[in-house]
Each structure stands twice: as C-alpha cells, then as structure tokens.
Amino acid sequence: MSEHVPTVYIVDDDPGVVRALVRLVKAHGYQAVGFGDAWAFLDARAADPGPACVMLDLQMPGMDGIALQRRLDGELPVIFVTGHADVPSTILAMLAGATDFLLKPVQEDALLASLERACRCAVARHLEHEEMAGLRERLERLTPREREVMAWVVTGRLNKQVASELGTVEKTIKAHRASVMRKLEVGSLAELVRMADKLGLPAVAAARTPHRAGAGAGA
Structure with missing residues (x-):
C-alpha cells in the first residue's frame, strides 16, 4: 500500500x-x-x-x-x-x-x-x-427522520415496532429503513449496528422523544 x-x-x-x-x-x-x-x-x-x-x-x-x-x-x-x-x-x-x-x-x-x-x-x-x-461522511447523507429511524432500528426492533414508537405506519418505516441501509452502504442489520457502535451513536437516545401510536400518522 x-x-x-x-x-x-x-x-x-x-x-x-x-x-x-x-x-x-x-x-x-x-x-x-x-x-x-x-x-x-x-x-x-x-x-x-x-x-x-x-x-x-x-x-x-x-x-x-x-x-x-x-x-x-x-x-x-x-x-x-x-x-x-x-x-x-x-x-x-x-x-x-x-x-x-x-x-x-x-x-x-x-x-x-x-x-x-x-x-x-x-x-x-x-x-x-x-x-x-x-x-461520518455517509452518516451526513441521512435526513433527520432517517437518523431517528436508524436510532430505533439498531435496537433490534421490528419495522412495525418502530412505526408504533414514532407514530407512523410500518410501510413508511420500511421505506426509511431501506433508504438508511442504501445511503450508509450496509447490507445487514449487524453491519448497521457495528457502524453505529464505531461512530459512538446511541440507539434510542439519538432519536427525538418518540410519539406513541395514535399520536399522529405523519412521517
């Protein structure tokens, strides 16, 4: 090299x-x-x-x-x-x-x-x-909402569980999750978790105060 x-x-x-x-x-x-x-x-x-x-x-x-x-x-x-x-x-x-x-x-x-x-x-x-x-350069590609979704995803929660936490629908979380994986160039949840660990990113604490189901369906 x-x-x-x-x-x-x-x-x-x-x-x-x-x-x-x-x-x-x-x-x-x-x-x-x-x-x-x-x-x-x-x-x-x-x-x-x-x-x-x-x-x-x-x-x-x-x-x-x-x-x-x-x-x-x-x-x-x-x-x-x-x-x-x-x-x-x-x-x-x-x-x-x-x-x-x-x-x-x-x-x-x-x-x-x-x-x-x-x-x-x-x-x-x-x-x-x-x-x-x-x-860090790849992380900057994420929107604030995608970072929020990432913070929940790396805890191992399913899409429907993240949707419930963020007050939206599973389809929306699935789309955000796919975008996160693509922008960060990772192919699995394990890779995503390792990347978050290397960057020192907290999991749920990185997200804003979560909405509960029924608090609103907007993404």
Missing part, C-alpha cells in the same frame, strides 16, 4: 543528530524529514496529514518534547530519543502514550525495532482515521 507509507519526522535541536537520524532512517527504506524545533515540525505536519510517526528529543528550546507530545494528543506515535532522560520525564512520556523512550547514543537495532513498531501503529491509526471519516 504505497499510498500508506508513513513519514518519519525527526525533531531535535541538534542539527548533527537530525542529519544522522535522517540518513539512518532513509538507509532502511523509510521516508524521513528532519526539523530543528517543534514549531517547524507542526507547520509541516499541518500541510501533510498522511500516516506518520515522530522521533522526538526531550529537551528543546521553545516547546520541549513533552509539550509537543501533549500538543499532538495521540495523533502520531512518538519515539523519544534523548540524552537527557530522567525518571519523571520518562513516566510522563510513557503515560502519554510514547511508543518508546530511547537514550542517546541509541543502538541502531533498538532504534529500528522501535521505528518498525511505530510505523505499523502509524499506518493503523491512519487507516482508522480514514475509515471514521468515511463513516
């Missing part, structure tokens, strides 16, 4: 370290780009939201490594490569989800093993992000 080859960003205020790491990473077949500070990296990242991971120094002027990791907020896998580690910083980095915490001078085998894990994670996160974006 060449379109999903991750970029390895290297952020360190030591130009010599950046050059050495970029050469090493490229020599093993990865795409690598180096930066001397966090802000330059963030500008570049904003222009290229593709799959990526970052190899990051801990102590840098301006925004340090921990602050940058917090700024990323889990968007990218982070590998710390630093010569200034201490226990509190290590704990903070790992608790915030760092893939690895390596000490300079880092052993090449250890770095490459860590990089492989981070790149696999980067591709997985990117694919998940693309999937969620696609699911």
Whole structure:
C-alpha cells in the first residue's frame, strides 16, 4: 500500500543528530524529514496529514518534547530519543502514550525495532482515521427522520415496532429503513449496528422523544 507509507519526522535541536537520524532512517527504506524545533515540525505536519510517526528529543528550546507530545494528543506515535532522560520525564512520556523512550547514543537495532513498531501503529491509526471519516461522511447523507429511524432500528426492533414508537405506519418505516441501509452502504442489520457502535451513536437516545401510536400518522 504505497499510498500508506508513513513519514518519519525527526525533531531535535541538534542539527548533527537530525542529519544522522535522517540518513539512518532513509538507509532502511523509510521516508524521513528532519526539523530543528517543534514549531517547524507542526507547520509541516499541518500541510501533510498522511500516516506518520515522530522521533522526538526531550529537551528543546521553545516547546520541549513533552509539550509537543501533549500538543499532538495521540495523533502520531512518538519515539523519544534523548540524552537527557530522567525518571519523571520518562513516566510522563510513557503515560502519554510514547511508543518508546530511547537514550542517546541509541543502538541502531533498538532504534529500528522501535521505528518498525511505530510505523505499523502509524499506518493503523491512519487507516482508522480514514475509515471514521468515511463513516461520518455517509452518516451526513441521512435526513433527520432517517437518523431517528436508524436510532430505533439498531435496537433490534421490528419495522412495525418502530412505526408504533414514532407514530407512523410500518410501510413508511420500511421505506426509511431501506433508504438508511442504501445511503450508509450496509447490507445487514449487524453491519448497521457495528457502524453505529464505531461512530459512538446511541440507539434510542439519538432519536427525538418518540410519539406513541395514535399520536399522529405523519412521517
């Protein structure tokens, strides 16, 4: 999947370290780009939201490594490569989800093993992000009434039961349900339920306060 080859960003205020790491990473077949500070990296990242991971120094002027990791907020896998580690910083980095915490001078085998894990994670996160974006785009195709019907359907209720809850007729619910399935590109109730779960959609709570039978027959 060449379109999903991750970029390895290297952020360190030591130009010599950046050059050495970029050469090493490229020599093993990865795409690598180096930066001397966090802000330059963030500008570049904003222009290229593709799959990526970052190899990051801990102590840098301006925004340090921990602050940058917090700024990323889990968007990218982070590998710390630093010569200034201490226990509190290590704990903070790992608790915030760092893939690895390596000490300079880092052993090449250890770095490459860590990089492989981070790149696999980067591709997985990117694919998940693309999937969620696609699911949200499909969800936007639904009308408010179709979303309301979907909220009841994913509870497992039959069409006639949903019709009763929404104060309409079974034929109307059947038509809405078919439209929901078509617009969301799902072929079964199980797929619809999985999609709702992935999107974090509540079931009946997503619908407006239901009408009861006899409250009106309009759709």
